[in-house]
Amino acid sequence: MTSSFPKQLLFNTLALFGVWLVLSGRYDLFHVVIGFMVACGVAWLNTGFAHSAFHQFPWVRAVLYVPWLFLRVVQSSLHLTKLILSPSLPIRPKLIFYRSHLRHQGAMVMLGNSVTLTPGTITVEVNGSHLLVHTIDEEAGEDLTSGRMEKKIAQVFQEETKDR
Numbered sequence: 656m657t658s659s660f661p662k663q664l665l666f667n668t669l670a671l672f673g674v675w676l677v678l679s680g681r682y683d684l685f686h687v688v689i690g691f692m693v694a695c696g697v698a699w700l701n702t703g704f705a706h707s708a709f710h711q712f713p714w715v716r717a718v719l720y721v722p723w724l725f726l727r728v729v730q731s732s733l734h735l736t737k738l739i740l741s742p743s744l745p746i747r748p749k750l751i752f753y754r755s756h757l758r759h760q761g762a763m764v765m766l767g768n769s770v771t772l773t774p775g776t777i778t779v780e781v782n783g784s785h786l787l788v789h790t791i792d793e794e795a796g797e798d799l800t801s802g803r804m805e806k807k808i809a810q811v812f813q814e815e816t817k818d819r
Contacts, residue, residue: 660703667698712761716811723807724769727798731774734794738775746791750779753786753799762812769808770799 671694679686738746757763767778770788775795780787790796798804809815 664698664702667702668694671698713811713813716813717765720765720807720811724772727804728773731776731795735774735791738791747793748789748791749793749796751786751788751790751796751800753788755784755786755805757784757805757809757812757814759812759814762808762814765808765811766805769804773798 668691672691675690675694676682676687679690738744755763755766757766763781763784767781767786770776770778770786773795775791776799777789778786779789786799788796788799790799
């Protein structure tokens, strides 16, 4: 344990307890005490791991990625709505086997989650640097197949990517 362990433990406990209070919506003595005890226990188990992936995650650059992803989600939602409302229902579902050049495990997790968050696509499997993705049509998987999504995530993790 380091000398900053008590400060980190206190910060983690208060942060977790704050989340508990916001999400539980119950403020009677029993729930508040249970929430504080659980927050203390979880904070105790997760404090002091200086080399964890959580502490090395590029939070600021990831927050800058969120608006781009949000815009892609909205655009994909509109595309999917157009497909669904079309009387001919012009879907052409397929599985895409995608090989990523991202080296960081967190970047691969972010890529898989970003694909799944985008309407019309879902990450079926992640195996090392390979993704198996189901798309409802060619256009839905374009951000992935063009490498655009991978490049954005590579910027978050400050990685070099190969052009596709």
